[in-house]
Amino acid sequence: xxxSALSGTVQRTGASAGFxxxxxxxxxxxxxxxxxxxxxxxxxxxxxxxxETVAPVSEAVREARLVWVGSQEEMARTYPRVAASVPYxxxxxxxxxxxxxxxxxxxxxxxxxxxxxxxxxxxxxxxTTEARRIAHTLDRSVTPPQAPxxxxxxxxxxxxxxxxxxxxxxxxxxxxxxxxxxxxxLEGRITFMNSTAATLLGHTADxxxxxxxxxSMPWLDQPAVEDHYRTAVISREQVEFTTRHPSNRLLRFQxxxxxxxxxxxxxxxxxxxxxxHGLGVDxxxxxxSYRPMETTSRNAPTxxxxxxxxxxxxxxxxxxxxxxxxxxxxxxxxxxxxDGLVISAADxxxxxxxxxxxxxxxxxxxxxxxxxxxxxxPAGHVLTTGTPLFVASPQEMARDYPRAPVLxxxxxxxxxxxxxxxxxxxxxxxxxxxxxxxSADERAVLTSLSGLIAQALDRAQLYDAVHNLAxxxxxxxxxxxxxxxxxxxxxxxxxxxxxxxxxxGDFYDVVRLxxxxxxxxxxxxxxxxxxxxxxxxxxxxxxxxxxDAPPNHVLAHTNRIMADLGTDLLxxxxxxxxxxxxxxxxxxxxxxxxxxxxxxxxxxxVLELDPAPPLGIDIGAPYPVTQxxxxxxxxxxxxxxGLTEVPGTDADQKAADLAEHLGQHHDESVESLIDRxxxxxxxxxxxxxxxxxxxxxxxx
Numbered sequence: 147x148x149x150s151a152l153s154g155t156v157q158r159t160g161a162s163a164g165f166x167x168x169x170x171x172x173x174x175x176x177x178x179x180x181x182x183x184x185x186x187x188x189x190x191x192x193x194x195x196x197x198e199t200v201a202p203v204s205e206a207v208r209e210a211r212l213v214w215v216g217s218q219e220e221m222a223r224t225y226p227r228v229a230a231s232v233p234y235x236x237x238x239x240x241x242x243x244x245x246x247x248x249x250x251x252x253x254x255x256x257x258x259x260x261x262x263x264x265x266x267x268x269x270x271x272x273x274t275t276e277a278r279r280i281a282h283t284l285d286r287s288v289t290p291p292q293a294p295x296x297x298x299x300x301x302x303x304x305x306x307x308x309x310x311x312x313x314x315x316x317x318x319x320x321x322x323x324x325x326x327x328x329x330x331x332l333e334g335r336i337t338f339m340n341s342t343a344a345t346l347l348g349h350t351a352d353x354x355x356x357x358x359x360x361x362s363m364p365w366l367d368q369p370a371v372e373d374h375y376r377t378a379v380i381s382r383e384q385v386e387f388t389t390r391h392p393s394n395r396l397l398r399f400q401x402x403x404x405x406x407x408x409x410x411x412x413x414x415x416x417x418x419x420x421x422x423h424g425l426g427v428d429x430x431x432x433x434x435s436y437r438p439m440e441t442t443s444r445n446a447p448t449x450x451x452x453x454x455x456x457x458x459x460x461x462x463x464x465x466x467x468x469x470x471x472x473x474x475x476x477x478x479x480x481x482x483x484x485d486g487l488v489i490s491a492a493d494x495x496x497x498x499x500x501x502x503x504x505x506x507x508x509x510x511x512x513x514x515x516x517x518x519x520x521x522x523x524p525a526g527h528v529l530t531t532g533t534p535l536f537v538a539s540p541q542e543m544a545r546d547y548p549r550a551p552v553l554x555x556x557x558x559x560x561x562x563x564x565x566x567x568x569x570x571x572x573x574x575x576x577x578x579x580x581x582x583x584x585s586a587d588e589r590a591v592l593t594s595l596s597g598l599i600a601q602a603l604d605r606a607q608l609y610d611a612v613h614n615l616a617x618x619x620x621x622x623x624x625x626x627x628x629x630x631x632x633x634x635x636x637x638x639x640x641x642x643x644x645x646x647x648x649x650x651g652d653f654y655d656v657v658r659l660x661x662x663x664x665x666x667x668x669x670x671x672x673x674x675x676x677x678x679x680x681x682x683x684x685x686x687x688x689x690x691x692x693x694d695a696p697p698n699h700v701l702a703h704t705n706r707i708m709a710d711l712g713t714d715l716l717x718x719x720x721x722x723x724x725x726x727x728x729x730x731x732x733x734x735x736x737x738x739x740x741x742x743x744x745x746x747x748x749x750x751x752v753l754e755l756d757p758a759p760p761l762g763i764d765i766g767a768p769y770p771v772t773q774x775x776x777x778x779x780x781x782x783x784x785x786x787x788g789l790t791e792v793p794g795t796d797a798d799q800k801a802a803d804l805a806e807h808l809g810q811h812h813d814e815s816v817e818s819l820i821d822r823x824x825x826x827x828x829x830x831x832x833x834x835x836x837x838x839x840x841x842x843x844x845x846x
Contacts, residue, residue, distance in 0.1 A: 148291060149300050151283055152180045152253075155276040159269075161255040162236075162382055162405060166243075166280070167195065167203055168251040168293045173829070175476070176203060176251055177293035182300045183256065183405070184380060185333045191231050191457070193297060194476050200463060201228055202240035203252040209793050210249065212274055213240040216263035227459035234380040235259035239270075241277035245285040249829075253277045258382030301332075326412030334358045334375050343412050346397060365392050378403040388415050457481065457595060461602040466613070467491075470606045471501025474599060479503065479576065482588060486556055486577035489599075490525060491607065492518065492570045497525055500603075504577070509554045523550045525573045528561040532568075534593050535561040536584040558582035560592055564600035571600045571607075617642060623683045629658045633726040635843040637816040639824060641788070642836050651678035651717075652786045652838040655686055657693045662727045665693050665700075668784040668840055669719035669738065672760075681708075681715055685761070689721070697721040697734035701761065701769040705736070709765045717761040720784055729776040729844055734769045736761045739790065739797075742783035742805040743774070750809030752801050781816070781843045783808055788837030789827050800827065816841045 148166055156164040163183025167176040176195040195204050202225060206213040215221050215238045222229040237257040243250040255273065265273075284291060317338075320327045326343030330336055335358055339351050347354070347363065354362040360371050371389065378385045378401040385401045398415040401408050460477060464470045475487050486504030490497035490513075499514040518526040524535050524547055537543045537559045540551040556577035564571040574596060584592075621640075628636045638654055651671025658664050667689055671678045688707040692700050700721050708717065720738040724731045733741070733753070737760035744750040756770035776782065783804070790800040807826050811819055820841045 147283060147287065148180045148280075149298055151280045152182060153300055155253065155280065156182060156255065159255055159272060159276060160257070162258050163256040163380075165189065165192075165203075165254040165297075166251065167207075167254070168291060169197075169207070169249065170293075173197070176207065178297040179251070179291070179293040180300065181297045183332070185376075186299065188232065188376065188380065189297070190481065191477065193480065196472070196476065199227070199460070201225055202238055203254050206240040207242045207249055207252045209795075210242050210244060212270055212277075214238070214265050214270065216261075216265070220263070227463065230459045232380065234377055235383065236381050237261040237263070237265075239265065239273050241273055243277055243281040243284065245281040247285075250281055250284045253280060256380070260382065326410075328359075328410035328412060330359075330375070330408040330410060332379055332407055334360075334372075334379075336362075337407065346391075346395075346412050346414065348391065348393070365389075374399070374401065375408070378408050458598050461598050464602050464606060465609055467500050467603065467606040467610050470599065470602050471503070473602075474574065475501075475503035478595065478599075482560075482576060482592065483578070483582070484560070484576040485579045486554070486575075488513065488575040488577075489564075489572060489603065490575075491572040491603065492529060497529070497573060500572070505554060512553060521547065523547060523553070524559075524561050525575060528563045529570050529573045532563050532565055532570075534563060534589070534596060535559075536589055536592075537561070538583045539581040555579070558584075560584065562592060562596035562599070564596060564603055566597075566600050566604045571604050574599050619679055623679060623686070624653060625655055628656050629664075631656075631658055631664055631726070633662070633845055634664060634724075635816045635841075635845050637820040637841045639820055639839045640836070641824065641838075651682050651715075652788065652836045653682045653686060654784070654838045654840045655689070656840070656842075657690060659694050659723070663723065663725050665697075665721065665723045666782075666784060666840060666842060667719065667721045668786060668838055669717055670786045670788075670838075672716040677713075678715060681711070681713055681717070684711060685717055685719070689719075696771065697723055697732050698769040698771050701734050701736050701758075702767075705761045705767065706765060708762045713762065715762060718787075719761055722782070722784070724776060724842070724844075726844060729778070729780070731774050731776050731782075733772045733774065734758070735772075736769060739785060739787050739801065741785070742801065742808050743776075744781045744805075744809045744812045745775075745777055746779040746812070748809070750805035750807070750812070752798075752805050776842075776844050778844055778846055779812075781808065781812055781819070781841060783823065784840040784842070786836075786838045788835035789824070789839060791835060792827065816843050 152164050152166045161183070165178055166180040168179045169175070170177055174197050176197065178189065178193045181189055195201055197204050197208060202213045202215055215224065217237070218229065218233070218235045221238070236259055239255045241253045243253060253276065320340040323340065323342060326346045327340045328336060328343050329338035336355050339355060344350055349363065360366045360368065366389065368389070374385050374387050377383060382403050384403070386398065388396055388398050390396050396415045398413050400411040402411070457478060460473055461470070464473055471489055474489065479485070479487055487502060488499060488505065489501045491500045495518055497516050497518060499510055502510050513523070516522060516526065518529060520526045528535050540557055543550050543559065554577070557580050558578040560576040562574040562576070564574055624640055628638055636656060640652065640654070651673060652669070654668045656664060656666045669685060671682045671685065685704060685708070688704045689700055692703045695703070701719060704719070717736070718738040719736040720733065720741065722731055722733045733755060735755045736758055740753045740755045742750060743753050753772070753774065755772050758769045759767050787797065790797045790804065792800055804823055804827060807823060808819070811822055814822065820839055824839065
């Protein structure tokens with residue numbers, strides 16, 4: 147079903163490649179289910195995309211909109227992580243698979259570099275329609291589909307049909323050419339070569355047909371050679387370059403790609419035909435230039451280099467220690483075929499495990515807190531010496547650490563020291579369920595990667611320390627619990643921003659004025675720092691001091707207090723006083739989002755309040771009051787703008803949508819309803835700003 151859906155979409159849109167992603171059960175990660183049009187190794191880094199990742203497909207799903215990237219320059223500006231791992235020219239569209247009641251995942255389509263940088267409105271509508279078509283197909287599925295362990299792959303172009311003896315005639319024609327002719331499939335494998343190409347390359351067809359040139363001919367095993375191939379297959383541009391054969395002949399390769407593969411023309415070139423060393427840069431046909439490659443040293447494959455760039459870019463986006471662990475387990479382990487992970491942080495002479503994957507809790511408990519000088523595992527020795535250790539089998543491990551193999555069922559290990567500026571941060575251990583011999587390439591890349599993981603872990607530990615301090619301060623300034631008031635059901639939530647370590651300035655409070663009257667306040671201090679948190683505490687104190695006064699007087703008094711404090715920060719605030727005997731309420735707002743109201747038998751709505759400036763702008767500003775009736779069973783929702791300011795949506799429309807949702811679920815308890823509203827506003831839970839929400843329901 148998914149294969150045919152993607153195949154039809156790619157054909158109808160004229161794309162050169164396409165990918166279908168499905169959201170995992172937790173709704174936090176996009177997993178590639180089907181791919182076509184690009185080599186498997188190119189898309190490996192993007193098999194799993196966490197929803198918070200800065201990438202076109204994750205942004206399309208998060209914000210429920212079409213994302214278009216028309217050029218390499220735009221990709222580098224907007225999505226540097228993608229640009230680093232796929233540094234080629236192409237156009238890209240990403241669209242959410244929005245079904246009737248849920249988002250299934252995302253659709254990604256690629257076009258050659260020749261595609262215009264801007265998509266027409268008609269083309270955008272066509273892409274969106276195709277995404278909806280796939281989503282509706284998923285809606286009708288009896289069993290919700292799940293992404294396979296490895297994405298299903300399908301060929302982009304069908305085999306060309308010929309009549310009569312045309313294929314043999316074409317082969318005879320190629321044999322008569324005075325130049326070499328090669329054909330590659332989209333995976334880079336040689337599918338045809340004529341005798342002239344065999345002579346120029348120094349290999350017979352039966353030896354290298356079915357192989358990749360840079361794998362079967364060592365002198366072509368250069369990162370730049372594979373990079374030329376990737377440029378042709380991804381950008382669909384005609385590429386030309388020269389390189390020197392071991393016989394000292396200079397060969398020119400001209401690559402002509404299309405949807406079925408690449409035709410390669412091979413000819414001899416004179417030294418005078420190429421520019422001076424170091425000046426060549428690949429250009430699309432018809433103005434190609436050349437990049438000489440005369441060294442024959444073996445380098446890491448281009449795919450592995452871009453994979454390292456991809457992982458490096460991903461590590462720069464991690465914030466907390468949990469982010470580092472999630473990224474390493476979700477992307478580094480699959481990239482190197484590993485099955486288990488342990489990340490230990492050096493803490494007071496011990497190795498404290500901060501994250502793991504693929505181990506039982508019992509095993510982790512035995513390994514947690516080992517001293518750095520332990521002889522049970524090599525982790526401490528690796529950390530103190532700063533030298534990585536690669537162990538291919540349990541027998542090899544048992545020679546120096548006889549107790550280590552029995553601690554788990556793993557059969558091979560890579561112990562990577564995590565050092566920053568020469569100081570130990572911790573140790574990262576990748577493990578395998580089967581014996582594994584580490585190639586020189588793997589050792590080099592893993593060693594390089596360990597330094598990047600160390601820097602990310604060091605930053606994350608600092609973030610966690612500061613974040614915990616900030617969150618503790620924030621919680622200390624908010625009420626520990628809401629008062630118990632007969633005739634009133636209440637629920638409150640404060641949610642810090644999902645990313646960033648600043649302290650929020652959102653606050654709420656409920657004050658019991660007498661046996662039948664309460665006052666409720668919600669506000670948002672400008673800024674996200676210690677000064678904002680301190681002012682928030684002062685504002686709460688000022689409000690408490692005059693809480694029994696009418697709402698407009700409370701706000702005016704607080705405004706004067708702020709002027710005396712001499713702060714440059716502004717505060718939005720909503721103050722409401724409710725008489726629970728008759729349900730009469732009086733509200734006043736200082737530049738704050740209006741509350742949501744549901745009255746029994748009516749739909750939910752957004753209250754209309756007379757506008758007034760935030761506190762801190764005009765010392766003499768009036769704060770008009772609004773009267774309303776809160777009948778038995780009526781519910782008020784007071785919130786800060788973090789609830790409704792969702793990227794890609796209109797805040798007023800979002801508030802109206804939440805009001806409608808409030809009315810549809812008014813029969814739920816306030817504790818259940820408040821969580822439902824938050825989830826409806828931010829389904830993925832990745833809210834970008836701190837948020838306060840307070841529900842008040844008048845009861846009998």
